[in-house]
Amino acid sequence: MIRMKKSFVGTLFDVLKYVILVLASVIAVTPVVVCVFTAFKTEEEYAQGSVLELPHSFLYLENFKEAITKANMARCFLNTFLVLVVVLTCSVFISAMLAYILNRFRFPGRNLIESLFLFASLLPGIAMQVTIYQIMYSLGLINHLYGYMIVLMGTDIVSIYLFLQFFENLPVSLDESATMDGCTYFGVFFRILFPLLKPAIMTTLVLKGVSVYNEYYASNLYLQKPELRTISTALYTFTGPYGSKYNYICAGVLITIIPILVIFLIFQKQVYSGMAAGAVKG
Amino acid sequence: MNKQPGSLKQWIMKREVQRVLIIVLFMAVPLLLLLLFTYIPFLKMIQFSFYNMKYIGERKFVGWNNYIKVFKNKDLFGSLLVSLYYMGGGVVQLALALLFATMFVFKVKGESVFKAALFFPYLICGIAIGFIFKFFYFHGYVLDTILQAFGMELEDLPLWLQNTKINNIALAATSVWRYTGQNVILFLGAMMSVDSDLYEAASLDGCNRWQQFRYIILPSIKSIIVLNIILCVSGCLSAFEPPYVITNGSFGTATYFVQMNSVAHETQKVGLASAMAVVLLILIIICTIGQKLFFKYVFNDGTEDESRSAAKARKKAAKDRKRQERRRA
Numbered sequence: 001m002i003r004m005k006k007s008f009v010g011t012l013f014d015v016l017k018y019v020i021l022v023l024a025s026v027i028a029v030t031p032v033v034v035c036v037f038t039a040f041k042t043e044e045e046y047a048q049g050s051v052l053e054l055p056h057s058f059l060y061l062e063n064f065k066e067a068i069t070k071a072n073m074a075r076c077f078l079n080t081f082l083v084l085v086v087v088l089t090c091s092v093f094i095s096a097m098l099a100y101i102l103n104r105f106r107f108p109g110r111n112l113i114e115s116l117f118l119f120a121s122l123l124p125g126i127a128m129q130v131t132i133y134q135i136m137y138s139l140g141l142i143n144h145l146y147g148y149m150i151v152l153m154g155t156d157i158v159s160i161y162l163f164l165q166f167f168e169n170l171p172v173s174l175d176e177s178a179t180m181d182g183c184t185y186f187g188v189f190f191r192i193l194f195p196l197l198k199p200a201i202m203t204t205l206v207l208k209g210v211s212v213y214n215e216y217y218a219s220n221l222y223l224q225k226p227e228l229r230t231i232s233t234a235l236y237t238f239t240g241p242y243g244s245k246y247n248y249i250c251a252g253v254l255i256t257i258i259p260i261l262v263i264f265l266i267f268q269k270q271v272y273s274g275m276a277a278g279a280v281k282g
Numbered sequence: 283m284n285k286q287p288g289s290l291k292q293w294i295m296k297r298e299v300q301r302v303l304i305i306v307l308f309m310a311v312p313l314l315l316l317l318l319f320t321y322i323p324f325l326k327m328i329q330f331s332f333y334n335m336k337y338i339g340e341r342k343f344v345g346w347n348n349y350i351k352v353f354k355n356k357d358l359f360g361s362l363l364v365s366l367y368y369m370g371g372g373v374v375q376l377a378l379a380l381l382f383a384t385m386f387v388f389k390v391k392g393e394s395v396f397k398a399a400l401f402f403p404y405l406i407c408g409i410a411i412g413f414i415f416k417f418f419y420f421h422g423y424v425l426d427t428i429l430q431a432f433g434m435e436l437e438d439l440p441l442w443l444q445n446t447k448i449n450n451i452a453l454a455a456t457s458v459w460r461y462t463g464q465n466v467i468l469f470l471g472a473m474m475s476v477d478s479d480l481y482e483a484a485s486l487d488g489c490n491r492w493q494q495f496r497y498i499i500l501p502s503i504k505s506i507i508v509l510n511i512i513l514c515v516s517g518c519l520s521a522f523e524p525p526y527v528i529t530n531g532s533f534g535t536a537t538y539f540v541q542m543n544s545v546a547h548e549t550q551k552v553g554l555a556s557a558m559a560v561v562l563l564i565l566i567i568i569c570t571i572g573q574k575l576f577f578k579y580v581f582n583d584g585t586e587d588e589s590r591s592a593a594k595a596r597k598k599a600a601k602d603r604k605r606q607e608r609r610r611a
Contacts, residue, residue: 013491017385024382025399028459030428031418032403038417051423052431094315097308105305113313120320124520124566126539127559130546131323131330134337154319160312185304214407221547232407236527246417253410260405268398275464276471 032257039063039250046247063251067238070248073255075227076234079145080213083230087152087212092201095156099163100189104175121157126217136222148222148230152212159204162277166200167193199277206267206274213260231256330556337552348557358545358558361538362565364450364525368518368537371454376510378458379465384495386466387473387481401463412527415456419443419528446534453524453535465510472503508577515573516566538562 038046040055040063068074102114132151133142141147170193178192179185216232223229229237235256238249264271331348335341353359382400386393403411418424419442426439442452476498484494522539525531531540538558546555 017390021382021385021390021396024378025396028399028403028463031414031424031459032406034424035414035417050427051417052427094312098312101305101308105301107305113309116316116321120316122567122570123320123324124516124559124563126520126522127542127562128320128323128327130542130552130555130559131326132319134326134552135318135323137337150315151319154315185300189304189308210405214405216407216409232409235407235409235413238413244420246413246420246423249413250417253413256410257406260407261402264402264405265398268394272397272401272467273471275467 035250035253038247039254041247043247046245063247064255067248067252067255071234071237071252072226072229073231073234073252076229076231079223079228080230082145083149083152084209084212086146086149088205088208090149090153091156091159091208092204094153095159095204096163096194096197096201097189098160099167100193103164103167104172117157117160129217129221133221142222143225143228145223145228148219148228151218151222152215156208159208162200162203163197166197170196202270203274203277206271210260327556327559330553331560333553334551335553336550344553348554349561351554352557352561357536358538358541361536361541362519364535364537365518365521367450367454368457368521369515370451371458372514372518375458375462375465376507376514378462379469380507382462382466383469383473384499386470387499388491397463397466399463400466403460404464406460408523409527411456411460411523415524415528416443419452443529443535444533449529449533449535453528456524456528457521468506468510469503472506473499476502512570512573515569519562519566519569 034051037053037055038051040058040060041049042056042060042062045053045055102110136142136147136151139147141150174192174196175188178188183191214232215230216236219230219233220236223233235252238252332343332345333341334344334347351358382396386397390396406414421439421441422436425442426436429439430436440448443449480498481494484498489497520539521537522543525535525537525540526543529535531537531544536544539562542555542558542562545551545558
């Protein structure tokens with residue numbers, strides 16, 4: 001009898017759990033799904049029908065064509081791709097090298113340097129842009145793709161922490177035995193340790209990749225020429241000419257979302273573990 | 283002096299030299315970047331805050347005037363109150379994330395689908411989110427249509443982004459939408475680090491779900507919750523994206539950073555903007571330290587699982603031991 005009662009409460013909980021989860025997922029997905037519907041609608045469908053209606057056909061691609069040509073999206077994708085490749089490669093090496101030095105060597109000023117990086121994570125990024133702009137201006141780095149890349153590389157405290165943590169767990173005996181065999185410090189780093197950092201590198205690529213792909217504030221500030229725009233700032237140009245023609249805007253929004261959605265679906269596990277690992281800093 | 287060929291190579295191969303070389307080489311770039319984009323701007327920001335200046339042209343030293351302006355101008359300092367909406371949103375977000383993460387720890391069918399649906403908004407670019415929600419809240423569009431389907435009249439519905447009573451709530455909601463899934467993943471990561479045998483043992487011992495949550499899950503994620511609360515408060519004080527891309531700060535939705543951004547780049551009052559940034563930075567540091575102290579006082583350290591009394595007992599034991607050793611010596 002008691003057992004019956006317990007299982008009844010149990011099933012009630014289960015039902016409630018699924019109701020809540022389904023509801024939450026629907027709420028999370030709805031704003032994007034409506035965008036998908038709208039992006040495939042013709043001008044008349046958009047003007048007359050309800051926004052929640054399905055489009056007549058998911059093969060109507062005019063909105064996408066219009067969005068791609070008007071905002072010169074192909075060029076912007078190329079820019080974003082270049083920025084991603086350069087920034088990610090440099091960031092991984094810079095952070096891994098710094099973490100190696102801070103973790104494996106003891107020298108005067110080491111603690112000071114570590115706390116300098118620690119304190120830097122407290123400073124709010126956007127607040128500093130006022131003066132960073134001045135510095136960029138005086139260095140002549142504004143309106144150059146490489147200038148923008150340098151700015152994005154400069155503020156990378158999270159990945160430094162990730163690598164520092166990872167080095168803690170790599171035994172020093174690895175270094176020692178390699179040195180015994182005649183390896184130089186450079187050899188130890190590049191041949192022995194760097195290949196072992198793979199999980200931390202994956203995490204950095206995920207976290208940094210997402211933030212670079214979606215970055216728009218600095219891009220808006222430092223890349224003002226139309227041909228230098230990145231994906232996110234290209235999307236921002238839709239504000240003016242299209243006003244409330246949301247069928248074009250939604251097409252543009254989808255174009256920016258699709259690459260990251262595809263990558264997310266392929267690398268789901270790595271993305272989750274990367275996110276979780278990135279949280280344990282500090 | 284040894285002038286044989288290869289002496290340079292030999293010199294480089296010496297371990298001491300190599301050590302210095304690698305330290306200098308590997309640290310040069312990160313330190314240069316750190317100075318160039320963090321500390322020099324930081325010091326310049328403090329310096330500029332005492333001047334009346336634009337990006338180019340004359341500068342005039344004005345002492346504390348900029349700071350006085352920040353505190354006196356209702357538009358500027360009052361905009362900090364807007365952050366309260368985002369803090370409310372932050373509380374909702376943490377609570378929801380905790381709920382979902384707990385659900386995922388106990389087995390759920392179709393877990394990966396639910397997880398992906400909740401997490402995906404985090405990956406969307408801020409500008410795209412801006413457009414999605416402009417469309418979503420637009421009068422007579424998505425949200426209104428959905429509410430009409432539930433029997434509400436279009437005339438009764440407010441203008442979500444223009445009505446000053448609710449527009450900040452609407453904006454804070456977008457932020458909850460965006461970050462809840464990410465928090466779920468963070469909490470879930472910490473919860474999963476607990477040995478799953480522990481849950482089984484607990485349920486065999488007749489623990490109900492609430493007890494499992496209270497005594498197994500909560501302690502294991504205490505430190506990450508504290509970290510998230512601290513991040514949340516500083517994030518709310520510096521809330522920027524939703525109002526910047528969705529309403530552009532109109533109709534009373536401008537947060538402190540949106541105001542600062544327009545002061546800096548539209549009116550080019552660099553000195554005033556710098557003063558605003560310094561004030562916010564001080565506020566954030568005070569809040570962070572205050573919260574750390576609060577958690578230290580309330581739950582010992584917030585990061586350790588040792589209880590206060592146990593910590594005290596341990597310290598006392600250590601002291602006693604030292605005293606004994608001294609006596610012996």
